[in-house]
Amino acid sequence: xxxxxxxxxxxxxxxxxxNKDKIWGVLILLSVITAIEVILGIYKPEILMGYIAGMKxxxxxxxxxxxxxxxxxxxxxxxxRDEKAGLRRAIIWTAVFLICYLTFILLTEGGYIExxxxxxxxxxxx
Numbered sequence: 001x002x003x004x005x006x007x008x009x010x011x012x013x014x015x016x017x018x019n020k021d022k023i024w025g026v027l028i029l030l031s032v033i034t035a036i037e038v039i040l041g042i043y044k045p046e047i048l049m050g051y052i053a054g055m056k057x058x059x060x061x062x063x064x065x066x067x068x069x070x071x072x073x074x075x076x077x078x079x080x081r082d083e084k085a086g087l088r089r090a091i092i093w094t095a096v097f098l099i100c101y102l103t104f105i106l107l108t109e110g111g112y113i114e115x116x117x118x119x120x121x122x123x124x125x126x
Contacts, residue, residue, distance in 0.1 A: 026076055030069060037065050055107055063103055067096060 016022040040048070040058060048058040071092060075081055080088050 026072075030072070033065055033069055037062060054111070059107070063100075067099055070099065071096065 014025060016025055040061060044058060048056065048061065050057050052060060074092060074095065080092060
């Protein structure tokens with residue numbers, strides 16, 4: 001026998017009457033997050049150009065919003081909310097860790113390569 005799908009998001013804060021309404025709600029949520037990313041990318045507010053942990057605050061915001069979208073897509077569209085807690089943690093937290101780790105590697109190495117090109121010399125032979 002099939003499960004009844006949960007017609008709510010934000011841990012029950014928003015409840016929908018049908019699957020169609022829920023799909024529209026999820027579309028609007030993901031569109032709002034994407035619109036925030038696009039607006040920040042276009043205007044690049046000066047206040048967000050400071051550095052935290054060697055990276056601009058704006059870049060941290062992009063990374064966090066992207067991880068939030070990926071988490072929510074996995075949680076809702078892959079029906080992770082209906083699985084047992086152990087399986088949810090194994091899939092979701094592994095993916096979040098790998099995304100954060102790969103982002104760190106990309107930004108660290110990208111910063112090194114940018115320094116090599118901007119300074120015009122190679123500090124390490126790679």
